Amino acid sequence: MSTPVYNFGAGPAMLPIPVMEKIRDELLDYNGMGVSVIEISHRSEEFEAILARCDTLVREIAHLPDNYRILYTHGGARMLFSAIPMNLLPLKPAQMAVYSETGNFSRQANVEARRYGDIRVASSGEANNYDRLPPFTRDMVPDEASYAYITSNNTIYGTQYKEYPDMGDIPLVVDATSDMLSRPIDFTRVDLMFASLQKNLGPSGLAAVLIHEDLIGHAMPNTPSLLDFKVYNDSHSLSNTNNTFAIYVMCLVMEWLKDQGGVEAMAKINEDKANLLYDLIDASDFYSGSAHIADRSLMNVIFNLPNEELTAQFLKEALENGLYALKGHRAVGGIRASIYNAMPVAGCETLAGFMREFERTNG
Amino acid sequence: MSTPVYNFGAGPAMLPIPVMEKIRDELLDYNGMGVSVIEISHRSEEFEAILARCDTLVREIAHLPDNYRILYTHGGARMLFSAIPMNLLPLKPAQMAVYSETGNFSRQANVEARRYGDIRVASSGEANNYDRLPPFTRDMVPDEASYAYITSNNTIYGTQYKEYPDMGDIPLVVDATSDMLSRPIDFTRVDLMFASLQKNLGPSGLAAVLIHEDLIGHAMPNTPSLLDFKVYNDSHSLSNTNNTFAIYVMCLVMEWLKDQGGVEAMAKINEDKANLLYDLIDASDFYSGSAHIADRSLMNVIFNLPNEELTAQFLKEALENGLYALKGHRAVGGIRASIYNAMPVAGCETLAGFMREFERTNG
Numbered sequence: 001m002s003t004p005v006y007n008f009g010a011g012p013a014m015l016p017i018p019v020m021e022k023i024r025d026e027l028l029d030y031n032g033m034g035v036s037v038i039e040i041s042h043r044s045e046e047f048e049a050i051l052a053r054c055d056t057l058v059r060e061i062a063h064l065p066d067n068y069r070i071l072y073t074h075g076g077a078r079m080l081f082s083a084i085p086m087n088l089l090p091l092k093p094a095q096m097a098v099y100s101e102t103g104n105f106s107r108q109a110n111v112e113a114r115r116y117g118d119i120r121v122a123s124s125g126e127a128n129n130y131d132r133l134p135p136f137t138r139d140m141v142p143d144e145a146s147y148a149y150i151t152s153n154n155t156i157y158g159t160q161y162k163e164y165p166d167m168g169d170i171p172l173v174v175d176a177t178s179d180m181l182s183r184p185i186d187f188t189r190v191d192l193m194f195a196s197l198q199k200n201l202g203p204s205g206l207a208a209v210l211i212h213e214d215l216i217g218h219a220m221p222n223t224p225s226l227l228d229f230k231v232y233n234d235s236h237s238l239s240n241t242n243n244t245f246a247i248y249v250m251c252l253v254m255e256w257l258k259d260q261g262g263v264e265a266m267a268k269i270n271e272d273k274a275n276l277l278y279d280l281i282d283a284s285d286f287y288s289g290s291a292h293i294a295d296r297s298l299m300n301v302i303f304n305l306p307n308e309e310l311t312a313q314f315l316k317e318a319l320e321n322g323l324y325a326l327k328g329h330r331a332v333g334g335i336r337a338s339i340y341n342a343m344p345v346a347g348c349e350t351l352a353g354f355m356r357e358f359e360r361t362n363g
Numbered sequence: 364m365s366t367p368v369y370n371f372g373a374g375p376a377m378l379p380i381p382v383m384e385k386i387r388d389e390l391l392d393y394n395g396m397g398v399s400v401i402e403i404s405h406r407s408e409e410f411e412a413i414l415a416r417c418d419t420l421v422r423e424i425a426h427l428p429d430n431y432r433i434l435y436t437h438g439g440a441r442m443l444f445s446a447i448p449m450n451l452l453p454l455k456p457a458q459m460a461v462y463s464e465t466g467n468f469s470r471q472a473n474v475e476a477r478r479y480g481d482i483r484v485a486s487s488g489e490a491n492n493y494d495r496l497p498p499f500t501r502d503m504v505p506d507e508a509s510y511a512y513i514t515s516n517n518t519i520y521g522t523q524y525k526e527y528p529d530m531g532d533i534p535l536v537v538d539a540t541s542d543m544l545s546r547p548i549d550f551t552r553v554d555l556m557f558a559s560l561q562k563n564l565g566p567s568g569l570a571a572v573l574i575h576e577d578l579i580g581h582a583m584p585n586t587p588s589l590l591d592f593k594v595y596n597d598s599h600s601l602s603n604t605n606n607t608f609a610i611y612v613m614c615l616v617m618e619w620l621k622d623q624g625g626v627e628a629m630a631k632i633n634e635d636k637a638n639l640l641y642d643l644i645d646a647s648d649f650y651s652g653s654a655h656i657a658d659r660s661l662m663n664v665i666f667n668l669p670n671e672e673l674t675a676q677f678l679k680e681a682l683e684n685g686l687y688a689l690k691g692h693r694a695v696g697g698i699r700a701s702i703y704n705a706m707p708v709a710g711c712e713t714l715a716g717f718m719r720e721f722e723r724t725n726g
Contacts, residue, residue, distance in 0.1 A: 005397030012607055014402045020391055027387040034368030035687060038566045038612075039377045044688075074438035074568065075589050078603035082587030115585055198604055203401045205437065205568050205606025222478055222585060224445030226438050240441035241561055243568025244375055245608055249401075324398060325407075 006347035009325035010155050010300065010338040011178070012198040019252045019342075038245045042238055050244075050251050051236065057254035058181075061262050064210060065187050071209040072237040072247055074226055076196040077105070077177045080207055083227040084149070084173055084192070085113040087219045091171070094144035098122045100136040103154035104331065105175060110149070116220065122148075129332075130157040132292035138168050147171040147191070153179040155199075155338065156329040158291040158302030164189045171215060179299050180208070181257060182341055183267035191215060199299070200340045202250035206243045257341065266341055273339050273348040274298040280352050286363040287355065290334065304334040311335065314358055321354055369710035372688035373518050373663065373701040374541070375561040382615045382705075401608045405601055413607075413614050414599065420617035421544075424625050427573060428550050434572040435600040435610055437589055439559040440468070440540045443570055446590040447512070447536055447555070448476040450582045454534070457507035461485045463499040466517035467694065468538060473512070479583065485511075492695075493520040495655040499528050510534040510554070516542040518562075518701065519692040521654040521665030527552045534578060542662050543571070544620060545704055546630035554578060562662070563704045565613035569606045620704065629704055636702050636711040637661040643715050649726040650718065653697065667697040674698065677721055684717055 007014040030037040031046055040047055055070050064070070073079065089095040095117035099110040101124035113119045122141065123134035141148050148167045153160040155178045164172060164186060171191035180195035191212045198204035211229060219228040231239050260266055278296065281287045281303050290302045305311045311334060318326050328334040339348055370377040393400040394409055403410055418433050427433070436442060452458040458480035462473040464487035476482045485504065486497035504511050511530045516523040518541045527535060527549060534554035543558035554575045561567035574592060582591040594602050623629055641664065644650045650666045652659065668674045674697060681689050691697040702711055 003397075007398045007402055009398075009402065009404050009407075012402055012404060012604065014398065020399055020402075024387055024390040027390065028383055033687070034366075034685065035370045035372075035377065036383055039370055039372065039375055039383075041372050041375060041688065042567065044372075074442060076437070076604055079437060079587065079589045082589065086587075112588055115587075196604060203606075203608050204405065204604045205609065224442065224449075224478075224587065224590060225475055226442045226445065227587060241375065241439055241559060241567045243566075243606060243609075245566050246568065246606075322397065324396070325404065 003322040005322045005324050006343070006350055007324045008337045008339065008343070008347075008351070010199075010329070010336060011196070012204045013338055013340050014342045015202070015249070016253065016256045016342045019249065019256050022252055023249065037248050040244075042241050042244050047244055050248050051238075054247060054251035054254055057251065057258060058208070058210075061181060061254060061257055062185055062210065063187070067213050068187065069211050069213055069216065069233050071211060071229060071232040072242055073207045073209055073232060074243070076198070076205060076207050077175060077194060078108075079227065080175075080194050080209070081109040081112040082115075083223075083229070084109075084147075085116040085119070086223040086227055087229050088147045088171070088173070088192075088215060089117040090218045090220055091146040091215070092144055094118065094146070096120065096142070096145050097147045097149060098141045098145050099149040100134065101126060102133055102151050102159060103130045103157045105154070105177070106149070106151040109151070109175065130154060130159065131290055133159055133161060133295045136165050138166060138170065141167060141170050145170050147173050149173045150175070152176040153297050153299050155300045156331055158297045158300045158336070159295040160297035160299060162295075171212070178340070181263055181266070182270050182299060184263050185210075197246055197250055199338075200342070202253050203246050206246040208250070269345065270298045270339070270341065273343060273345055274301060276345075276348040276352045277301045277337060277339075277355075280355055284359060286359040290332070299338065299340055301337040301339060302328060302332070302334060308333070310362060313362070317358065318354060323351055323354060366685040368685045368687050369706070369713055370687045371700045371702065371706070371710075371714070373562075373692070373699060374559070375567045376701055376703050377705045378565070378612070379616065379619045379705045382612065382619050385615055386612060400611050403607075405604050405607050410607055413611050414601075417610060417614035417617055420614065420621060421571070421573075424544060424617060424620055425548055425573065426550070430576050431550065432574050432576055432579065432596050434574060434592060434595040435605055436570045436572055436595060437568075437606070439561070439568060439570050440538060440557060441471075442590065443538075443557050443572070444472040444475040445478075446586075446592070447472075447510075448479040448482070449586040449590055450592050451510045451534070451536070451555075451578060452480040453581045453583055454509040454578070455507055457481065457509070459483065459505070459508050460510045460512060461504045461508050462512040463497060464489060465496055465514050465522060466493045466520045468517070468540070469512070469514040472514070472538065493517060493522065494653055496522055496524060496658045501529060501531050501533065504530060504533050508533050510536050512536045513538070515539040516660050516662050518663045519694055521652075521660045521663045521699070522658040523660035523662060525658075534575070541703070544626055544629070545633050545662060547626050548573075560609055560613055562701075565616055566609050569609040571613065632708065633661045633702070633704065636706060636708055637664060639708075639711040639715045640664045640700060640702075640718075643718055647722060649722040653695070662701065662703055664700040664702060665691060665695070665697060671696070673725060676725070680721065681717060686714055686717060
């Protein structure tokens with residue numbers, strides 16, 4: 001390839017280039033063993049060192065309080081749509097929880113949870129096609145609720161909580177699949193945060209869970225073992241053979257994130273990257289953003305062109321210029337630029353340059 | 364590395380060298396896209412082509428009948444210990460199933476299944492420390508049983524069914540985690556076969572399920588979506604982001620297996636490989652096999668040395684000679700040589716040569 005390719009895919013998303021190069025360079029011979037990291041036992045000392053190192057880095061980077069645990073759970077975030085109600089509804093006798101519906105994934109989460117208890121939707125952005133975050137405050141959640149649930153960032157609609165609601169004594173569960181470790185986490189408000197790896201943390205197939213220890217050990221009796229948080233906690237996520245490749249890559253991504261200056265530095269970079277695009281969109285009559293400005297996402301920049309023909313032409317020419325996977329989700333159309341941690345500033349600069357030129361030629 | 368390393372680990376196990384080299388060579392640029400296969404959407408045409416190719420190859424290599432489906436399920440075989448009873452017990456009103464207990468994993472499977480219905484153990488090898496396969500025949504299974512369950516190959520104890528029991532009208536479920544596609548499959552006897560990928564099929568974190576279509580669509584109402592076979596079947600295993608790396612590698616392993624001549628040729632190679640070791644053990648007074656000869660495994664060759672000091676010395680010198688991960692499972696000790704499809708004949712020849720020399724020096 002002569003032109004560098006910038007991958008704006010929503011996920012599985014691009015990984016940092018130094019991480020990808022390291023995976024390649026040591027793929028056939030991990031640590032001088034003469035075998036690959038994907039060919040060694042999850043109980044080998046080498047893999048256990050990777051897992052321990054990943055824990056240490058996550059704890060350091062996230063400033064994870066001592067009474068929170070890190071779990072690596074099978075099946076990505078979607079499996080947690082089932083596991084969370086199965087583990088947390090029994091926290092209180094009413095077996096009830098309250099969800100805020102801010103898009104496709106929070107909707108799927110509350111639909112799945114209804115199998116297991118009394119699930120209420122306190123607020124929904126559906127009437128506005130999820131273009132803003134509906135209010136979600138402590139007074140909207142009954143005291144009998146076992147937990148309150150939000151999705152931190154909505155990849156399809158391009159909205160994101162700037163700060164999380166203060167739920168007081170009610171445990172707050174946050175699906176941060178598309179923005180975990182893209183910025184600091186306020187653990188005074190968050191009791192359980194989870195993310196599929198494939199946006200900011202690694203490859204697909206696995207989720208990382210940051211959980212207050214008091215939320216572990218309450219699973220319903222019919223909970224499958226591999227959906228029970230206590231099983232993961234008691235076994236250091238190795239009650240069976242875990243997705244060792246994903247954990248290995250996540251550990252490399254954490255090393256890289258630490259080298260970048262951690263989430264504090266990354267939050268600033270992510271803001272700068274998003275502003276390169278939003279400033280252009282806000283100043284343009286050709287491009288139009290879809291999300292309300294107060295709620296828009298630093299991770300997924302969603303915008304539209306004047307018509308579908310121009311959208312198709314934009315996508316075609318973008319690809320010819322090495323700008324890959326900019327097509328919006330099928331539910332909303334338009335353009336989506338996913339700019340997670342691994343997207344370099346140069347990628348956003350290149351996209352902004354292309355957008356200016358496209359507007360100049362076609363506007 | 365000057366000496367080649369042969370990896371006898373039980374799993375995650377070695378993968379074919381040409382597969383590993385191909386993963387490395389195209390890791391940064393899949394198919395000329397300028398991005399990695401682990402960085403593309405599970406809904407991209409490129410990934411869908413991989414998934415379709417994997418299906419085609421599995422169907423061809425396994426001689427899978429038309430009325431069987433292929434599912435790629437999260438969490439490995441252990442997740443299926445829960446999913447199988449949740450999906451299959453409702454096949455009959457008694458919600459009852461019968462397991463044969465031939466080792467650690469069939470025991471864990473029946474313990475997990477007890478959460479969901481009436482689970483009976485028809486036969487157990489426990490009294491003999493699982494050194495042989497207990498009888499398991501149709502007359503040991505009541506007509507009201509929803510299914511009968513066996514583990515095809517037992518990695519810890521080194522036993523393996525030469526042929527599966529004929530369960531007639533009762534669906535037979537086979538955990539073939541450690542021998543799927545190491546030999547032909549008799550689908551006149553098998554209704555559901557599953558395997559974690561990390562022995563013969565790919566990296567860890569995912570399972571492949573070959574299932575008669577009549578067994579799909581019967582899940583209990585409280586079954587988590589990602590444990591419901593119908594959800595996988597209806598979505599081509601893409602109801603959420605699947606473990607795309609594992610499916611990609613499995614596809615490469617299937618290409619390699621086809622190049623080797625498929626399961627018919629591989630079965631002959633595997634028999635030859637195992638016989639290199641078993642013939643030596645049978646002729647030796649120094650090494651002793653632990654499994655009954657009639658039931659012993661072509662995948663995991665388990666044997667003992669005269670005492671623990673010699674076992675420790677054997678492991679140390681083996682490692683110095685590039686023979687990696689020969690330590691027996693902690694439950695039984697001794698030596699375990701796992702020789703799945705990817706282990707070349709040269710690996711078994713090298714091990715046999717080392718064993719002869721070690722006996723000559725220490726016997």
